[in-house]
Amino acid sequence: MELGFLLGSIVKIIGILAYLYGLLWVLARPNRWVKIIGVIVAFGVIQLALTNIGGFQLLTNFDSGLLFQACAMTMVALGLNLIYGFNGQFSLGQWGFYGIGAYTAADITYRWVNGDARGLLVVGFGTILGGLALIYIGRWLKRFRGVPVLSSFTLYLIGAILAGIVAVYIGNALNPLFEPLLGTNLNPGVLNSPLALQIVFFLAVVFAGIFAAEVSFLFGLPVLTLGSDYFGIATLGFTIVVNVLMINSDTILPFPEMKGGRGMVGIPKLTTWFWAFFFMMAVIIIMRNLIQSSTGRAIISVREDEVAAKAMGIDVAGSKLLAFVVGSFFAGIGGAVYAHFIGFLSPGTFGFLQSFNPLIIIVFGGLGSMTGTIAASFGWIFFLEGLLRVLLSQMGTEAPTWRFVLYPITLLLLMLIRPQGLLGNIEWGFLKQKEVLPREIPAGEKPEMAASEA
Amino acid sequence: MTTISTILEITDLTKFFGGLGAVRNFDLTLKKGDLNGLIGPNGAGKTTVFNLITGIYEPTAGDIVFNNTSIVGLEPFEITRLGIARTFQNIRLFSNLTVLDNVRIAYHPHTKYGMADGILHNRKFDIHEKELTEKAQEFLAIFGLENLQNEIAKNLPYGQQRRVEIARALACEPRLLLLDEPAAGMNPREILELMDLIHFIHDRFDLTILLIEHQMRVVMGICKFITVMDFGQVIARGTPKEIQENERVIEAYLGKGAGHAA
Known part of the structure; x- marks a missing residue:
């Protein structure tokens, strides 16, 4: 009976892999309509399984929770794979950006449903103005030769802080316009209708992602100049700083609603399968397209050989920063999706021990393999749950402890048997690089070198 | 070559690593279309010169002018985009990529x-x-x-x-190509092919080429003009024939006294 649960989760993992394969296969079809219909069907299948039809529900609410968690984890892990797997920068900071995204988005929607529009206004204007400030400062700095990194960092930081201050003033000024429309918690106003909330949720997720990306830009600029290992330690420091700020968010930061170490409660549960699927697909498609473009090849070349990349005219520092910022953007989005599915954020979730989770997933799935990362994110969540259920019935309260004995052993075995990760660098369907056929040589034209040798 | 204009001008280039003068008061001028060699015993500072030109190291003193603009202090990728490409002594391909x-x-x-x-x-x-x-x-x-x-x-x-590396360097669309020991580790047949190849790309892409090489056969065979370095300094310049007869060069390569014996 208990083994049944483990078997059940293995069946689920196989089912997910089959589903993933199908999804990626259909996305690789050349016809646009086939693609669109395929994605809609893929979305619909799970939606149907989650719907209660005449008292029967294939996937329970518990399963749907796991599913959303896996979607969020996929986004975070893909972001980290871009940074570590494709760009070669060992980062432990991903979890910090995940936390930033979660708390930012949660604060926006929490304040919104409680009749306060400042969350959305300040973060929205802040990220937009901040982004513009960073872009224009960057353009201006390009005119000078050999600007030290710390000097440009200072300028960027001042620009970002000024943008933030302006955003706070704008938010406070505009808030009274929104307040009557929002109503109170008991008496929701026009802008608190379900539809309006969906739009606010979408904006919250996007702004959370952009905010995480901007923080990563400011953090990455000086820190990315460090070598790979030192960069890893610095990013670990970042995760710890973010975590400590979360624990003290009600005392040293002016956010009483986050309730510090007690955890933030009352976040509206707005993540549905539609949104989880939508954001996950967006992340997968953006990342795949990026990797398979010239910019992506530049990112990969930095991993392969920095000196050679420099000599080939590739802006190595710029590529590193780009990968780091995009990766953190994905983490921020993942965090926002996570926050709105679980409805409760505790700083414990974002501790530094957990910051190894995405790292484990990408190594497990295969560094530099997107398919592996996606598969491993889902597999990891469902495997851990299956294990927990088996152990729970056997050992009761000691189960969670034993779970973290068995699961590292599994990791150990996998690393011994398949050090390149579950899937190595195999990609499926849509994610596979299109093979370029050799150029057809017109008749009569010989390779020039061969001709000159003759 | 119809236009006789300078493409690269290095004056008084000096690089110290701590107290060690890797390159001292190095001068070099390349005209458009030149195919010149840079030789010297191991540790003479040849590769350091390449690293200084391509911006991997920043010179302690001196100036490097490429196409009438100074490139000292530019990032390596900016220098490459201006039109200087190079290959490496130990091949540096992106080895896991196609x-x-x-x-x-x-x-x-x-x-x-x-x-x-x-x-x-x-x-x-x-x-x-x-x-x-x-x-x-x-x-x-x-x-x-x-x-x-x-x-x-x-x-x-x-x-x-090696060929892929040269193809890759040419894909940068350079006007000046720096080849760092292209013949290292090649067998005699491959060396002959390489010499053809260098001649061929020189003519086909209208390039200026500067190469470091230990194989005298290659240098003497394809270079029109040779600069010899020892202990970070230029000890001789001239055509291959002049270099072969230069006593200081023979001394640097074979040791003191060898020149008299020859």
């Missing part, structure tokens, strides 16, 4: 679509990506590597890796 991708990466600075087009995979991306790939394939075709385009670079034999 041969085609190696060349396509070098073409990256000339890409005509931006990051946004790349993410959207729009029509602009399709057109320019195709163009870029064809361009890369053309470079490979010139070197007879067309059929190997989907091979992983590290799986190729040594001689072909």
